[in-house]
Amino acid sequence: MEPFLSYHDIKKEKITNLERMTDKQALIQTEALLRATKWFTTQNSKPETKLMKLTKFKNEPYTDWSKPANRKKQELAIAKIEKQFGKEYPNIIGGEKLTAKEKLHSLNPSNPNQVVGVFQKGTVDDALKALKVAEKKFAEWSKVPPAKRADYLFKAAKIMRKRRFESNATMIIEVGKNWMEADGDTAEAIDFLEFYGREMLRYADQKAAVQLPGEKDEVVYIPLGVGIVIPPWNFPFAILAGMTTAAVVAGNTVILKPSSDSPLTGMRFMEVMEEAGLPAGVINFVAGPGSAVGDTLIKHPKSRFIAFTGSKEVGIHINTEAAKVLPGQIWLKRVVAEMGGKDSIIVDSEANFEEAVAGVTVSAFGFQGQKCSACSRAIVDAKIYDKFVAALKKRVDAIPVGEAKDLSNYMGPVINKGAMENIMRYIEVAQKEGGKLVSGGVRASEDGYFIRPTVIANVEPKATISQEEIFGPVLAVIKAKNFDHALEIANNTEYGLTGAVYSKNKKKIERARTEFHVGNLYLNRKCTGAMVGAHPFGGFNMSGTDSKAGGRDYLLLFLQAKSIATKIK
Numbered sequence: 001m002e003p004f005l006s007y008h009d010i011k012k013e014k015i016t017n018l019e020r021m022t023d024k025q026a027l028i029q030t031e032a033l034l035r036a037t038k039w040f041t042t043q044n045s046k047p048e049t050k051l052m053k054l055t056k057f058k059n060e061p062y063t064d065w066s067k068p069a070n071r072k073k074q075e076l077a078i079a080k081i082e083k084q085f086g087k088e089y090p091n092i093i094g095g096e097k098l099t100a101k102e103k104l105h106s107l108n109p110s111n112p113n114q115v116v117g118v119f120q121k122g123t124v125d126d127a128l129k130a131l132k133v134a135e136k137k138f139a140e141w142s143k144v145p146p147a148k149r150a151d152y153l154f155k156a157a158k159i160m161r162k163r164r165f166e167s168n169a170t171m172i173i174e175v176g177k178n179w180m181e182a183d184g185d186t187a188e189a190i191d192f193l194e195f196y197g198r199e200m201l202r203y204a205d206q207k208a209a210v211q212l213p214g215e216k217d218e219v220v221y222i223p224l225g226v227g228i229v230i231p232p233w234n235f236p237f238a239i240l241a242g243m244t245t246a247a248v249v250a251g252n253t254v255i256l257k258p259s260s261d262s263p264l265t266g267m268r269f270m271e272v273m274e275e276a277g278l279p280a281g282v283i284n285f286v287a288g289p290g291s292a293v294g295d296t297l298i299k300h301p302k303s304r305f306i307a308f309t310g311s312k313e314v315g316i317h318i319n320t321e322a323a324k325v326l327p328g329q330i331w332l333k334r335v336v337a338e339m340g341g342k343d344s345i346i347v348d349s350e351a352n353f354e355e356a357v358a359g360v361t362v363s364a365f366g367f368q369g370q371k372c373s374a375c376s377r378a379i380v381d382a383k384i385y386d387k388f389v390a391a392l393k394k395r396v397d398a399i400p401v402g403e404a405k406d407l408s409n410y411m412g413p414v415i416n417k418g419a420m421e422n423i424m425r426y427i428e429v430a431q432k433e434g435g436k437l438v439s440g441g442v443r444a445s446e447d448g449y450f451i452r453p454t455v456i457a458n459v460e461p462k463a464t465i466s467q468e469e470i471f472g473p474v475l476a477v478i479k480a481k482n483f484d485h486a487l488e489i490a491n492n493t494e495y496g497l498t499g500a501v502y503s504k505n506k507k508k509i510e511r512a513r514t515e516f517h518v519g520n521l522y523l524n525r526k527c528t529g530a531m532v533g534a535h536p537f538g539g540f541n542m543s544g545t546d547s548k549a550g551g552r553d554y555l556l557l558f559l560q561a562k563s564i565a566t567k568i569k
């Protein structure tokens with residue numbers, strides 16, 4: 001079997017990204033941190049002893065699975081999760097552990113008979129209670145100095161490193177990530193905490209662009225208020241932790257409603273924040289159906305902002321509801337919505353052929369294609385089309401699919417029964433519309449929600465599977481007459497999240513830079529695996545509000561700027 005993206009490939013890629021940060025950028029960052037720390041010491045009576053010593057931001061390295069000791073630790077952590085099957089977990093509001101009458105069961109998609117955890121089906125009353133608590137707590141938390149808030153994130157990052165195998169194991173079992181994907185998710189969560197902590201210090205140190213004579217001119221960034229955080233299940237640790245901690249480090253308090261498919265992973269995050277000593281009530285955890293808990297929170301006049309990542313449909317719904325000004329509401333709500341994708345990789349006739357085949361394969365089938373960044377359309381030049389489809393088939397046919405807890409499986413299950421049925425339906429529709437099934441198209445086993453990686457060739461640019469997000473292991477291969485045509489197809493959906501181009505032709509690459517309309521463009525590499533700091537992440541058009549998670553503009557979405565001009569006598 002040909003190797004897929006190995007740990008070593010990823011590590012190599014990470015190192016390359018790190019090298020991109022110049023010494024000058026590093027110096028500027030370090031100086032800003034020092035100034036912010038100094039600012040903090042002038043504001044507080046007992047500061048420095050509590051602050052952690054800061055180093056330059058670095059992406060978190062991945063676990064080396066070639067080491068038997070690491071494999072052993074991961075196996076033990078998985079066994080521990082399995083021992084806790086069926087355990088009940090509360091909602092947490094103001095530090096209080098609450099139960100509800102009705103329960104929500106989180107299942108193992110590799111084996112849906114296994115109940116990973118029992119959660120509370122939060123009610124409208126729970127949502128209202130959480131809002132009240134968060135509003136009260138905001139008055140206190142918003143006044144905690146930025147450096148102290150950031151310090152909670154740095155502490156939490158440290159705890160996440162210590163508990164790494166536990167969060168990995170939770171994701172392996174609860175959402176069916178393979179070991180590498182789960183470990184990447186934990187690493188990204190750590191990156192978000194380390195990055196946003198430093199970003200808060202940078203924002204705390206901003207200066208007015210101009211100082212007028214006879215005045216002291218300042219710009220200070222202050223929080224917004226109570227936020228609602230609604231993450232998806234597909235990056236159940238990283239995205240949940242990233243959205244929540246960005247909001248919190250900025251001085252807001254939040255109500256976190258985890259996805260009903262991954263509440264245990266959300267609980268792992270709560271455990272970390274509790275261990276880090278984050279005051280109760282800053283983050284309130286309310287599991288429950290999006291339609292009841294989520295809607296109540298979004299529609300409430302006291303919610304100040306909503307940070308959402310999920311599907312286009314829910315994103316539009318949230319945006320619409322949040323726009324309505326309710327009695328007693330004295331602001332326009334801010335909505336940060338990261339939504340779906342229909343991401344393409346263009347394979348040009350002048351591409352490095354082998355690299356393109358490998359890049360399309362990992363982009364399409366990593367975590368079963370359930371990434372918003374996943375390649376769901378390969379747009380291939382007619383000159384190499386047949387050869388490409390044949391090479392792709394060879395690779396895809398060899399992908400091992402099975403239980404996520406088995407390290408040798410590259411692909412695990414899709415998230416739930418509904419998703420599985422939906423994906424199988426799309427495979428049928430694709431063929432009815434003239435697509436040719438090249439690989440997969442069947443369930444891999446009846447025990448869990450397993451689907452073989454599926455490649456469908458001869459897909460028309462406007463066919464259903466070329467336009468709608470499937471969110472599963474289904475790749476459409478589309479034939480393009482030439483590079484112009486390929487670009488035209490690449491831009492023909494309502495989305496604009498990620499995209500990649502494989503070509504050795506510099507002129508074509510240059511055209512892609514300006515004409516390929518996506519928030520995250522990758523050239524001669526895969527279109528998944530955005531790294532915090534290096535690849536700020538977020539898309540155009542119906543892919544969302546282009547919030548650029550893991551980038552320098554992200555924290556601003558949770559802050560508002562106050563200008564203060566003081567006359568100097």
Ligand code: NAP
Nearest residue numbers: 232233259260289290294295310311314338339340341372
């Ligand atoms: P989803 O079905 O839209 O759910 C996302 C979250 O919204 C869940 O927590 C869900 O809760 C909640 N929700 C559902 N209905 C709601 C309502 N009426 N009011 C408030 N909240 C509500 O998406 P998903 O299946 O979890 O995630 C997959 C989608 O996320 C894909 O479309 C993918 O492209 C997108 N995604 C985008 C990005 C990005 O950065 N652009 C990143 C990752 C994923 P329940 O679970 O309780 O229904």
Ligand code: MG
Nearest residue numbers: 106107174261
């Ligand atoms: Mg599940």
